[in-house]
Amino acid sequence: MSGKVLMKxxxxxxxxxxxxxxxxxxxxxxxxxxxIPEYMSRELPKHDGHFIQAExxxxxxxxxxxxxxAGGRVFITSSSxxxxxxxxxxxxMCSAQVPTVILTVSRCGPGIGGIQPGQADYFQAxxxxxxGDYRVPVFAPSSVQEGVDMVYQAMELSDKLxxxxxxxxxxxLGQMMEPVVMPDFVPVPKSDEIRKGKPWALTGYGxxxxxxxxxxxxxxxxxxxxxxxxxxxxxxEQAEKELCRVETFDIEDADMVIVAFGTVARITKEAISMLxxxxxxxxxxxxxxxxxxxxxxxxxxxPKTKVVISAELSMGQMIQDVELGIAKRxxxxxxxxxxxxxxxxxxIAERAxxxxxxxxx
Amino acid sequence: xxxxxxxxxxxxxxxxxxYCPGCTHGISHRLIMEVLEExxxxxxxxxxxxxxxxxxxHRFMNxxxxxCAHGRAPAIASGIxxxxxxxxxxxxxxxxxxxxxxxxxxxxxxxxGEHITTFFINNAIYGMTGxxxxxxxxxxxxxxxxxxxxxxxxxxxxxxxxxxxxxLDGAVYVxxxxxxxxxNINKAKKAVKRAFDVQEKKLGFSMIEFVSTCPTNWGLSPxxxxxxxxxxxxxxxxxxxxxxxxxxx
Numbered sequence: 001m002s003g004k005v006l007m008k009x010x011x012x013x014x015x016x017x018x019x020x021x022x023x024x025x026x027x028x029x030x031x032x033x034x035x036i037p038e039y040m041s042r043e044l045p046k047h048d049g050h051f052i053q054a055e056x057x058x059x060x061x062x063x064x065x066x067x068x069x070a071g072g073r074v075f076i077t078s079s080s081x082x083x084x085x086x087x088x089x090x091x092x093m094c095s096a097q098v099p100t101v102i103l104t105v106s107r108c109g110p111g112i113g114g115i116q117p118g119q120a121d122y123f124q125a126x127x128x129x130x131x132g133d134y135r136v137p138v139f140a141p142s143s144v145q146e147g148v149d150m151v152y153q154a155m156e157l158s159d160k161l162x163x164x165x166x167x168x169x170x171x172x173l174g175q176m177m178e179p180v181v182m183p184d185f186v187p188v189p190k191s192d193e194i195r196k197g198k199p200w201a202l203t204g205y206g207x208x209x210x211x212x213x214x215x216x217x218x219x220x221x222x223x224x225x226x227x228x229x230x231x232x233x234x235x236x237e238q239a240e241k242e243l244c245r246v247e248t249f250d251i252e253d254a255d256m257v258i259v260a261f262g263t264v265a266r267i268t269k270e271a272i273s274m275l276x277x278x279x280x281x282x283x284x285x286x287x288x289x290x291x292x293x294x295x296x297x298x299x300x301x302x303p304k305t306k307v308v309i310s311a312e313l314s315m316g317q318m319i320q321d322v323e324l325g326i327a328k329r330x331x332x333x334x335x336x337x338x339x340x341x342x343x344x345x346x347x348i349a350e351r352a353x354x355x356x357x358x359x360x361x
Numbered sequence: 362x363x364x365x366x367x368x369x370x371x372x373x374x375x376x377x378x379x380y381c382p383g384c385t386h387g388i389s390h391r392l393i394m395e396v397l398e399e400x401x402x403x404x405x406x407x408x409x410x411x412x413x414x415x416x417x418x419h420r421f422m423n424x425x426x427x428x429c430a431h432g433r434a435p436a437i438a439s440g441i442x443x444x445x446x447x448x449x450x451x452x453x454x455x456x457x458x459x460x461x462x463x464x465x466x467x468x469x470x471x472x473x474g475e476h477i478t479t480f481f482i483n484n485a486i487y488g489m490t491g492x493x494x495x496x497x498x499x500x501x502x503x504x505x506x507x508x509x510x511x512x513x514x515x516x517x518x519x520x521x522x523x524x525x526x527x528x529l530d531g532a533v534y535v536x537x538x539x540x541x542x543x544x545n546i547n548k549a550k551k552a553v554k555r556a557f558d559v560q561e562k563k564l565g566f567s568m569i570e571f572v573s574t575c576p577t578n579w580g581l582s583p584x585x586x587x588x589x590x591x592x593x594x595x596x597x598x599x600x601x602x603x604x605x606x607x608x609x610x
Contacts, residue, residue: 024443050443055469062433066440069427092430191445202425202441204405204448214419216428
């Protein structure tokens with residue numbers, strides 16, 4: 001591990017990817033993640049890695065698809081409208097079972113929207129915009145260090161699952177500087193060693209054509225495709241059991257529970273301290289994995305809780321998962337900003353208190 | 362003892378293809394695979410297939426293969442190239458795939474001078490989807506989306522891909538061949554070999570355009586389709602070397 005260093009989020013995530021074994025990065029400029037392609041273009045060649053500035057986000061994700069199918073460890077990043085262009089590739093990679101790690105530095109929409117932080121890509125990340133039945137594990141850090149650790153671990157996880165894994169950050173986490181400790185470099189196999197670890201990869205079969213590999217997505221016979229998709233979902237069911245991560249505090253004895261992820265969870269923690277000073281006991285649920293969503297944790301909420309609030313930088317997207325977890329046991333309300341304004345802890349505290357009073361707390 | 366005078370290339374797998382009678386995909390598949398076998402490179406090659414009639418190419422060609430989404434093969438091949446610097450890597454793409462939905466990926470792979478070879482099958486029509494207009498459909502040619510014949514006013518003029526890509530310095534070897542006669546098929550095979558040689562020497566991007574037939578969607582017999590190729594296609598798509606490492610034709 002490195003000593004503690006002060007790094008900008010985007011650069012720290014890039015370094016974590018390289019340390020996690022990424023040697024292939026394909027990117028296209030889009031704010032607020034431009035420090036990542038810049039960092040990778042500069043640093044990857046120092047590690048015998050490769051950078052391509054692609055012609056578009058579609059080009060970038062297809063390069064990732066190719067390099068991933070060839071057995072390389074790939075990291076690819078963008079921001080909201082660019083992630084929209086990734087969707088074709090994400091669906092393909094899930095279908096063909098090709099690993100890659102995708103990081104979004106989320107901004108505002110819809111459309112070109114704005115470049116300030118947003119969380120209105122929750123559906124885009126957790127439900128996906130690509131076609132067909134597939135799932136992508138999504139993890140949302142609320143500090144630069146947590147993002148570093150997630151990117152690093154996602155490299156291994158993506159290879160193990162043979163599926164894309166997404167890290168959901170926003171413009172605030174990407175742009176802010178925080179002290180971080182960097183994990184150690186993992187060893188990276190040479191091109192002629194790839195098949196040992198990834199016997200499915202496209203490497204050229206050498207002398208024995210019985211070892212010929214193909215990476216495909218078309219399954220034109222309905223029965224074959226149905227069976228294949230069921231196979232994918234067996235994998236996803238297992239992932240749902242193993243990958244669910246959540247941070248909570250005080251939910252077993254709360255007047256009110258706030259659910260928030262990423263940047264907003266960070267601000268919410270301070271708002272909760274303010275509310276406590278006013279005599280309102282507030283618990284926090286911070287989903288760390290957005291898919292799989294930690295539905296079960298909602299069973300632990302104290303029956304005396306009056307209201308559960310979803311706090312988000314969107315018009316209310318995660319709130320749908322919150323409502324699934326709550327299953328009508330408590331009233332659910334939304335505290336939100338959209339368009340790029342981040343609420344202060346005071347704003348969250350005041351709005352939460354108002355909701356609490358309206359509900360009769 | 363009898364010596365074999367002809368053997369089917371090990372580069373083609375012993376399976377039936379899905380191609381129609383008179384379609385030239387089988388010829389271009391076989392030429393590429395014969396060259397790779399002669400170079401003893403079948404086991405050191407990675408192919409990138411398209412969407413279109415040849416979406417199943419990975420079932421016929423005996424090399425490691427990737428089935429690429431519509432038009433994305435050159436970007437995918439660029440990614441594979443970074444992981445495997447010493448393999449032969451090719452894309453195999455039709456006119457809709459390469460010259461319409463995948464124009465950006467194709468042009469930029471060429472502009473970067475990617476060390477890959479693109480085989481471009483130009484039969485002036487969408488095959489698998491049932492005969493719609495392609496970017497290379499000729500003026501006056503009927504398709505299911507130009508039912509009274511393509512007009513410049515409605516759809517613009519057909520794209521000449523070799524001429525277009527030859528303006529890029531990264532495209533170091535560009536040749537258009539036709540699969541209309543034994544002599545031209547032999548020439549096409551030489552062009553395939555030359556393109557792979559250029560790639561092996563890491564000189565840059567190489568592309569061979571095969572002027573091909575689609576009797577089914579042209580509504581012609583296989584022989585009439587050859588006549589159409591000779592009389593209509595070749596005047597608009599002249600054969601030749603558009604760019605080579607030695608310079609010019």
